[in-house]
Amino acid sequence: MLADLVSTRSHVAAGNSSARDEIERCIAAAEGPTCAHVFRQTSFDQARAAAAVPGVERLPLAGLAVSVKDLFDIQGMTTAAGSTVLREAPPAPADSPAV
Structure with a gap:
């Protein structure tokens, strides 16, 4: 994984990496043992x-x-x-303007 988002974005823009490759790296990290209890929901x-x-x-x-x-x-x-208490609440009907 590259050092930061700017480096990652630069590598993708220059063709040295791809959006697919970077997303797969991020997913692998998120599914790894150090993040085992970090993400409650994923996309x-x-x-x-x-x-x-x-x-x-x-x-x-x-x-990114x-x-x-x-x-x-x-x-x-x-x-x-x-x-x-809220984990079984219905899904949000729309994105928040902040997202």
């Missing part, structure tokens, strides 16, 4: 699909992964705010 399939779109390398955030604290609504995901 790996959506990230893979977005990274596979033709021409995606030209977009400013191509290949992001994690969002579950205080913010993401359409189709439960916004539990880290609470076990």
Whole structure:
């Protein structure tokens, strides 16, 4: 994995890496033992699909992964705010403007 997001983005933009490769590296890290209890919900399939779109390398955030604290609504995901009480709440109908 590269040192930072700027380096990663530069490598993708220069063709030295691809959005697919970078997303796969991020997913592997997220699924690794050091992150075993970090992510409550993931969108790996959506990230893979977005990274596979033709021409995606030209977009400013191509290949960069992001994690969002579950205080913010993401359409189709439960916004539990880290609470076990809210973990079974219905999925958010739309993204928060902050996302």
